[in-house]
Amino acid sequence: MTGILSLNYQGETRAVCDDHFDETGAQVACLELHGDPTVIEYSHGHACDYDNFWTDDIICNGNEDRISDCQHTAWGNHNCDHTSECIQLYCAAGGPQIDVEGTGRVSVSENNIL
Ligand SMILES: [Ca+2]
Numbered sequence: 001m002t003g004i005l006s007l008n009y010q011g012e013t014r015a016v017c018d019d020h021f022d023e024t025g026a027q028v029a030c031l032e033l034h035g036d037p038t039v040i041e042y043s044h045g046h047a048c049d050y051d052n053f054w055t056d057d058i059i060c061n062g063n064e065d066r067i068s069d070c071q072h073t074a075w076g077n078h079n080c081d082h083t084s085e086c087i088q089l090y091c092a093a094g095g096p097q098i099d100v101e102g103t104g105r106v107s108v109s110e111n112n113i114l
Contacts, residue, residue, distance in 0.1 A: 015053050025060040028060045049082070
């Protein structure tokens with residue numbers, strides 16, 4: 001599955017900002033989505049059609065099970081621009097996709113690229 005990395009929080013899905021996000025964060029996202037941290041491809045600097053972000057400056061150390069467990073700014077605080085700071089992610093297919101409903105869960109939205 002390839003798409004724009006997003007977070008579902010309080011019932012609303014918003015993009016994940018690329019500031020400080022790296023390969024380790026991509027691995028945590030794939031683990032959370034599929035139970036497999038293998039990243040086939042990820043890249044910064046994309047436009048996406050979410051018009052907001054839940055959080056920013058996500059820094060993972062690789063021990064987290066969920067993106068929301070990584071260091072990040074307070075919910076709702078960011079300085080990101082959806083025309084240029086979304087993350088495209090392609091995880092290896094492995095394990096079922098988790099239910100994206102719930103607090104701070106990651107999701108990947110296909111066909112969500114401007
Ligand atoms: Ca930032």
